[in-house]
Amino acid sequence: xxxxxxxxxxxxxxxxxxxxxxxxxxxxxxxxxxxxxxxxxxxxxxxxxxxxxxxxxxxxxxxxxxxxxxxxxxxxxxxxxxxxxxxxxxxxxxxxxxxxxxxxxxxxxxxxxxxxxxxxxxxxxxxxxxxxxxxxxxxxxxxxxxxxxxxxxxxxxxxxxxxxxxxxxxxxxxxxxxxxxxxxxxxxxxxxxxxxxxxxxxxxxxxxxxxxxxxxxxxxxxxxxxxxxxxxxxxxxxxxxxxxxxxxxxxxxxxxxxxxxxxxxxxxxxxxxxxxxxxxxxxxxxxxxxxxxxxxxxx
Amino acid sequence: xxxxxxxxxxxxxxxxxxxxxxxxxxxxxxxxxxxxxxxxxxxxxxxxxxxxxxxxxxxxxxxxxxxxxxxxxxxxxxxxxxxxxxxxxxxxxxxxxxxxxxxxxxxxxxxxxxxxxxxxxxxxxxxxxxxxxxxxxxxxxxxxxxxxxxxxxxxxxxxxxxxxxxxxxxxxxxxxxxxxxxxxxxxxxxxxxxxxxxxxxxxxxxxxxxxxxxxxxxxxxxxxxxxxxxxxxxxxxxxxxxxxxxxxxxxxxxxxxxxxxxxxxxxxxxxxxxxxxxxxxxxxxxxxxxxxxxxxxxxxxxxxxxxxxxxxxxxxxxxxxxxxxxxxxxxxxxxxxxxxxxxxxxxxxxxxxxxxxxxxxxxxxxxxxxxxxxxxxxxxxxxxxxxxxxxxxxxxxxxxxxxxxxxxxxxxxxxxxxxxxxxxxxxxxxxxxxxxxxxxxxxxxxxxxxxxxxxxxxxxxxxxxxxxxxxxxxxxxxxxxxxxxxxxxxxxxxxxxxxxxxxxxxxxxxxxxxxxxxxxxxxxxxxxxxxxxxxxxxxxxxxxxxxxxxxxxxxxxxxxxxxxxxxxxxxxxxxxxxxxxxxxxxxxxxxxxxxxxxxxxxxxxxxxxxxxxxxxxxxxxxxxxxxxx
Numbered sequence: 001x002x003x004x005x006x007x008x009x010x011x012x013x014x015x016x017x018x019x020x021x022x023x024x025x026x027x028x029x030x031x032x033x034x035x036x037x038x039x040x041x042x043x044x045x046x047x048x049x050x051x052x053x054x055x056x057x058x059x060x061x062x063x064x065x066x067x068x069x070x071x072x073x074x075x076x077x078x079x080x081x082x083x084x085x086x087x088x089x090x091x092x093x094x095x096x097x098x099x100x101x102x103x104x105x106x107x108x109x110x111x112x113x114x115x116x117x118x119x120x121x122x123x124x125x126x127x128x129x130x131x132x133x134x135x136x137x138x139x140x141x142x143x144x145x146x147x148x149x150x151x152x153x154x155x156x157x158x159x160x161x162x163x164x165x166x167x168x169x170x171x172x173x174x175x176x177x178x179x180x181x182x183x184x185x186x187x188x189x190x191x192x193x194x195x196x197x198x199x200x201x202x203x204x205x206x207x208x209x210x211x212x213x214x215x216x217x218x219x220x221x222x223x224x225x226x227x228x229x230x231x232x233x234x235x236x237x238x239x240x241x242x243x244x245x246x247x248x249x250x251x252x253x254x255x256x257x258x259x260x261x262x263x264x265x266x267x268x269x270x271x272x273x274x275x276x277x278x279x280x281x282x283x284x285x286x287x288x289x290x291x292x293x294x295x296x297x298x299x
Numbered sequence: 300x301x302x303x304x305x306x307x308x309x310x311x312x313x314x315x316x317x318x319x320x321x322x323x324x325x326x327x328x329x330x331x332x333x334x335x336x337x338x339x340x341x342x343x344x345x346x347x348x349x350x351x352x353x354x355x356x357x358x359x360x361x362x363x364x365x366x367x368x369x370x371x372x373x374x375x376x377x378x379x380x381x382x383x384x385x386x387x388x389x390x391x392x393x394x395x396x397x398x399x400x401x402x403x404x405x406x407x408x409x410x411x412x413x414x415x416x417x418x419x420x421x422x423x424x425x426x427x428x429x430x431x432x433x434x435x436x437x438x439x440x441x442x443x444x445x446x447x448x449x450x451x452x453x454x455x456x457x458x459x460x461x462x463x464x465x466x467x468x469x470x471x472x473x474x475x476x477x478x479x480x481x482x483x484x485x486x487x488x489x490x491x492x493x494x495x496x497x498x499x500x501x502x503x504x505x506x507x508x509x510x511x512x513x514x515x516x517x518x519x520x521x522x523x524x525x526x527x528x529x530x531x532x533x534x535x536x537x538x539x540x541x542x543x544x545x546x547x548x549x550x551x552x553x554x555x556x557x558x559x560x561x562x563x564x565x566x567x568x569x570x571x572x573x574x575x576x577x578x579x580x581x582x583x584x585x586x587x588x589x590x591x592x593x594x595x596x597x598x599x600x601x602x603x604x605x606x607x608x609x610x611x612x613x614x615x616x617x618x619x620x621x622x623x624x625x626x627x628x629x630x631x632x633x634x635x636x637x638x639x640x641x642x643x644x645x646x647x648x649x650x651x652x653x654x655x656x657x658x659x660x661x662x663x664x665x666x667x668x669x670x671x672x673x674x675x676x677x678x679x680x681x682x683x684x685x686x687x688x689x690x691x692x693x694x695x696x697x698x699x700x701x702x703x704x705x706x707x708x709x710x711x712x713x714x715x716x717x718x719x720x721x722x723x724x725x726x727x728x729x730x731x732x733x734x735x736x737x738x739x740x741x742x743x744x745x746x747x748x749x750x751x752x753x754x755x756x757x758x759x760x761x762x763x764x765x766x767x768x769x770x771x772x773x774x775x776x777x778x779x780x781x782x783x784x785x786x787x788x789x790x791x792x793x794x795x796x797x798x799x800x801x802x803x804x805x806x807x808x809x810x811x812x813x814x815x816x817x818x819x820x821x822x823x824x825x826x827x828x829x830x831x832x833x834x835x836x837x838x839x840x841x842x843x844x845x846x847x848x849x850x851x852x853x854x855x856x857x858x859x860x861x862x863x864x865x866x867x868x869x870x871x872x873x874x875x876x877x878x879x880x881x882x883x884x885x886x887x888x889x890x891x892x893x894x895x896x897x898x899x900x901x902x903x904x905x906x907x908x909x910x911x912x913x914x915x916x917x918x919x920x921x922x923x924x925x926x927x928x
């Protein structure tokens with residue numbers, strides 16, 4: 001699939017990288033039912049090719065499913081059950097708040113690339129993806145894309161999003177899942193600098209979605225190097241905090257930022273969810289082809 | 300305590316202004332730099348972790364450290380002095396003796412540096428400020444700073460004066476007084492009191508070669524011949540090559556010599572002046588000999604030239620006048636004729652009245668004219684005349700100083716001559732007083748100031764009321780000297796010294812005598828002196844009294860004198876001597892070339908800067924460690 005440099009995909013990543021994505025597959029830790037045939041295992045028994053189990057024959061079962069060898073051995077009519085390979089609903093939540101505007105490279109650009117790559121992987125694997133750009137609610141969304149033909153549409157959608165507004169992940173999740181949605185994999189790519197903290201994800205649990213939280217950090221956030229008395233200004237709220245940027249205070253800041261990440265990680269782990277930390281200094285391809293695969297979020 | 304050398308009330312105003320400026324700057328201080336971050340979430344958590352209870356205290360400590368650092372620096376840079384803490388007085392004494400004229404490496408003299416150092420300390424007193432030099436131009440009096448600055452600027456090197464520490468005012472509380480002496484330590488200054496004097500060194504060793512002696516000395520074997528004694532010294536700690544030149548003023552050199560002088564070495568030599576065309580006897584303007592020493596890097600100019608006035612050439616014309624007969628005249632004349640310097644002519648009183656030969660000096664032998672003679676005269680046992688002192692008695696026996704003189708019969712008087720300084724009168728130089736016996740003595744009623752030898756009860760030698768002085772005398776009032784005893788009846792002519800005595804007395808009359816060389820300093824000149832010009836031609840100020848004229852002949856050189864009668868004469872002054880030429884002969888340590896004052900106590904400025912640096916370091920460490928805000 002050639003990708004022109006001026007195309008939406010060309011703005012996000014090059015053709016070679018896009019080709020590499022075709023061979024990847026998003027992994028949901030839980031087996032989730034798909035409505036359409038896809039390339040993901042599901043709990044649903046169906047017409048797949050992977051043997052799953054036997055069950056006693058009941059009237060009406062197709063005779064071609066009867067395991068005649070088992071009948072000869074056990075003198076019982078047993079029907080072979082196969083795992084049905086279904087599609088995976090993937091909900092890609094992209095933090096498009098103003099806090100993502102910071103950094104060099106900009107955190108939002110980095111997060112957008114992550115979402116684009118994951119979306120492309122999902123579409124190449126016939127998954128049904130929804131891309132939701134949120135800030136203090138859903139700003140823009142493109143729902144239920146399926147199939148490789150939708151890749152450019154998804155990338156085009158992503159390339160047009162501009163960050164702005166405050167962060168309220170909980171509100172965005174509540175808004176999106178207010179409408180019925182199949183259980184699937186929720187991917188949230190954000191800096192998670194949300195006043196509500198990890199609790200903003202609380203709604204995911206009752207809906208029994210799987211979750212992959214990708215936290216994007218700029219190195220300046222993790223290791224600031226101010227050298228004087230400064231006033232930090234919140235990019236979203238305009239709130240100000242005066243600090244004396246002493247080495248000791250900067251050390252404390254780094255420790256606090258680290259613990260902030262660990263809290264989110266612990267929260268996800270406690271719910272069986274996945275967490276991945278990404279720094280914008282990490283080359284994007286290394287993140288997708290390296291970290292995501294090592295974490296078995298992709299295979 | 301003073302600050303930036305200003306008065307306390309000005310200091311208070313300055314402090315208030317500074318406080319206002321600080322307050323204004325605080326109110327106008329720029330806000331901290333704003334840095335936009337994605338979220339203040341983490342920053343707020345960090346800020347919340349700070350123990351709030353101590354934050355204010357830490358901020359206060361940090362503020363105090365910063366303030367103290369700033370205050371210390373300002374005070375140090377402003378020149379805070381503690382000298383007057385508790386109302387201490389300050390006494391500044393500037394050594395302005397001759398060696399303080401030595402130039403240092405930067406071309407400025409030691410005195411310039413001493414004054415600069417003193418100026419820096421001058422304003423550090425609020426209770427009392429005293430300033431003086433060591434040569435007496437400025438005594439110790441309390442001054443305002445303005446006056447003290449003016450007076451300090453006027454202090455100059457006095458080449459000729461003896462340096463001594465001025466006495467401290469009696470009402471000065473020495474316990475509450477800082478006494479600073481700015482000196483090179485060459486002049487021996489004796490502490491004038493029990494005050495603890497802090498010496499500030501202006502000494503920087505320098506090269507100097509100078510003439511320490513240049514004077515005319517008679518050749519002992521031939522009194523009519525004169526030699527010039529010349530002495531050159533290297534007052535440095537290193538060897539010096541110097542060029543010596545001796546020449547008459549505006550004349551060709553009679554001596555040119557290259558001297559290689561080791562450190563501290565002195566060279567001396569005699570220069571025979573015979574045959575050198577100098578001042579003829581009838582000249583009205585004496586010609587001086589000038590000795591000059593030239594050396595590279597010489598720090599002191601004042602000792603590089605010396606001047607000498609050689610005696611006039613030619614014999615002294617002496618007329619010996621008697622009543623007309625008697626062997627004593629021929630004896631006196633023949634005695635005088637023994638001296639080659641004298642050209643003696645014997646004549647009678649009638650011959651003197653009818654002829655007027657040109658004489659320099661007249662000698663009256665037991666005869667005197669009715670009116671004072673119009674030439675310098677020596678009267679030997681004259682008869683009574685109205686213009687002469689009144690004769691009181693004859694005979695006696697006297698003692699001259701410690702020497703008792705026998706007076707033969709018919710002695711009638713007399714008392715003792717006492718211990719008058721006239722024992723040193725040059726006319727008796729060479730006499731063996733113990734052998735002197737005066738057979739006959741005439742006692743005169745004469746004012747003490749006219750007695751050159753003896754005392755009022757038994758004068759031996761009497762001078763005219765306006766007798767010839769060192770500089771000669773006006774011809775309108777010729778001097779005369781009077782022998783009170785009759786040589787005919789005395790054994791004095793039998794003494795070998797008698798011709799010397801006579802010749803000395805004749806030479807005493809000035810125009811024919813050697814011109815003495817004076818040491819630089821304050822001198823008493825003849826009252827007839829009307830004008831004194833210095834070596835540069837400038838008129839020297841004098842103090843006139845009925846008996847004399849006082850003039851400070853400070854710089855070595857030739858001084859020209861003019862008297863009321865229009866007569867001209869000259870004086871040679873100098874040289875300064877070895878005490879000045881050895882400009883490094885000091886017990887002081889070498890001064891800081893920067894001119895910084897070294898005191899007994901560590902300078903307050905250094906302490907303040909040190910404290911500021913320490914506090915600055917504390918501030919940096921505590922802030923970097925987060926101990927303070």
